Amino acid sequence: FFFFFFFERARDYGNQKINIVPAGQKNNAPGAARVVARRMAVRGRRSKRGSRSPEHQNATAVQEEPENKLEGKGRPDRPIHRVRDSLLSSTSGFQNYRGLLNDCILLLVLSNARNIISNVLKYGLLVNPLQWGRLAVDLNNVPSYWLLLGSSVFVLIALKLEQAASKGLVSQGVLLTLHTINLIILLTTPVVIVFTFDAGLVGRFCALGWYTVLLMKLVSYIQVNSWCRRTSLKNKKTDGANTDSVGANTDDSIGANTDGVSANTGENTPGLVMYPNNLNVKDMVYFLAAPTLCYELNFPRIPQIRKIFLLRRTLEAVFLINVVLAIVQQWLVPTAFNSLKPFKEMDYPLMVERILILAGPNHLMWLLTFYFFFHSYMNILGELLRFGDRQFYKDWWNSDTIRHFWSSWNIPVHRFALRHIYTPIVELGYSQTVAVITVFLLSAFFHEYVVSISLRMVRTWAFVAMVSQVPLGILTSLSFMRGQIGNVVVWISIVLGQPTAIMMYLHDYYWFHPIPSNNATVV
16 A cells, blocks of 8 residues: 555655756656556557457456546546446346356366276276177077067068059059058057067167167058159149159258259159159168158258268267267166166165266266267268258257257157157147147157066066146246256156156166176176
8 A cells, every 4th residue: 555655646746846957968867658568568568468368358358448448537536347247247238258157167077987896896897888789689688589580571561562553453442551551551460579589688779779660660661652652643633644653742851953953843853762652672772771661752962972071070989989889887887776676665865866976977878878879870871871860959059948858859750759749730720739748648658668678577667757848848838947947857857857867767677677786787
């Protein structure tokens, strides 16, 4: 205080003497000229600060602006205060929290590092890549391999029926009946094989997952060709001429030929595949391999395969699948098995504690699996097939309603449900609510179909979890739940819902299939 008081008094004395310094004499007093020079230097340094990055300018603008504006206004008390909000207040307009985000990431890394070290110290190193390879070549999976190969029979039946219908050999009613029988047999065949033969769990899960995907692809294939056939017959009646082929009308995608020309109309367009020229094995195989569940006669295509892009996605897929398997073997499996006793004894406090412990590794595995499947693997398929539409997901992590989450995290399934379930129901005169509930019920059924049949036991945990999304979706759609609160609710349902369902199935599975305690860490 005394130092600054003395400095101010000395500067005032210099200001008084500045006018009586003889010409040509060196001015050593801190007079007005030097004060001005110093102020110009300070302003120069501050102008250099202004040339920094925009983020730094935003971070320092709130701190420097008041002093710059109030300094040198001629007021004797040199005020530095004004009305302003704290940076963490929502009314301050401050949005640069990058440092806090880095701190949160550091805390997340440290906490998970501690959990990993604790896991290794408790169970030892359980990761064994040789077991992963044995799972793929396990002879117990032979029935599942036969299921995968046998699925081609249902594909050929659907193709032959469509070819017969295009030639007028089968009526619409008979065609619909035969397609329905074919799809029902497709849906029930894995159930019979799984419960008849003792196939491996991994093989059963893969086979049931593929049959579910195949069912949706064939439904789309049948329905789109039906639209084309009706359009063809309509054109024949209207024009009185024999129209050789028509394109498909779709409301969610853009058709394209192999040269990249896009169109989807009901007229003959040069360069496009037209109905019924699409009814061949090559077209069917491309659709089955394409990363989509919605059929089109002309998919959008990219000009050529990008080799660097394909290499990156391939390396990502190989790395991520190994990381996921390591997390499952080292972290998820022993944690889940150690949680069986509280669920068996119905010790509710310990059950909650076990679910919270399981939530961490399960959520990490789920996030990595999402990136592996929807980004790496699907892009690999799309690149090899030059498939142009790569929107496999949207920003589901910003969802503030359950409905927005389900419509953005799995775009292929969402488009199928919208195009082949929701829209037809609404067009039949039913309300949108009925259509949404129908979509959720069908989704719940197929979730339960894949999980329960794979585990060879009929349970309803996945079905109940999916059906519960309906009231939760209604809750998050309320006005006061929108925004930050709704997004937190969505994340809670993801983080805690999945480990709860896992523990329910694990408890029921090993209730009927008890294992020795020394096998608790076997995948």
